[in-house]
Amino acid sequence: xxxxxxxxxxxxxxxxxxxxxxxxxxxxxxxxxxxxxxxxxxxxxxxxxxxxxxxxxxxxxxxxxxxxx
Numbered sequence: 371x372x373x374x375x376x377x378x379x380x381x382x383x384x385x386x387x388x389x390x391x392x393x394x395x396x397x398x399x400x401x402x403x404x405x406x407x408x409x410x411x412x413x414x415x416x417x418x419x420x421x422x423x424x425x426x427x428x429x430x431x432x433x434x435x436x437x438x439x
Contacts, residue, residue, distance in 0.1 A: 399412065400412075402422060
């Protein structure tokens with residue numbers, strides 16, 4: 371049994387058929403947590419944006435890995 375209703379399945383199928391040109395797309399705004407509060411990465415200076423781009427995700431041995439990355 372599907373986790374989606376018939377209407378939801380139809381909407382998902384229709385959404386997957388949508389094709390956008392590059393002119394129709396918009397940039398995704400990425401936020402990150404800095405010193406206890408959240409800020410958009412776009413507001414960082416050039417050096418800090420470079421540091422953010424170089425970040426690596428890791429999992430500690432013996433710990434559960436987070437579901438979202």
